[in-house]
Amino acid sequence: MTVYQLPFKTGIIRIDFEKCKSCESYACVKACSLFGASLFRVDNGKPVTISSTEEAGRRCIEDLTCELYCQAYGNQGLKIELDMFGLDAYREKIKLR
Numbered sequence: 001m002t003v004y005q006l007p008f009k010t011g012i013i014r015i016d017f018e019k020c021k022s023c024e025s026y027a028c029v030k031a032c033s034l035f036g037a038s039l040f041r042v043d044n045g046k047p048v049t050i051s052s053t054e055e056a057g058r059r060c061i062e063d064l065t066c067e068l069y070c071q072a073y074g075n076q077g078l079k080i081e082l083d084m085f086g087l088d089a090y091r092e093k094i095k096l097r
């Protein structure tokens with residue numbers, strides 16, 4: 001399994017290229033061009049960033065529509081992981097009560 005990773009300011013996008021091989025919509029690319037910063041293009045059947053991974057991560061506006069569209073209209077190859085800011089501190093606080 002080849003997983004493409006795109007870190008952005010508050011999280012990371014992971015794309016399973018095996019699932020993209022049989023994708024017919026490339027909904028992630030369309031969503032980013034419609035709602036985001038147009039970070040992706042299709043290259044050899046895979047969604048890849050137009051610029052370097054680092055620049056794409058900086059330019060990402062975090063609208064999260066690539067995941068929503070991939071899950072709804074694509075082949076479910078893209079997942080976003082977001083940091084849970086303050087979760088560890090909150091868990092500690094709850095334990096103290």
Ligand code: SF4
Nearest residue numbers: 020023028070074077
């Ligand atoms: S929509 Fe999902 S499965 Fe299709 S190319 Fe994009 S990431 Fe891959």
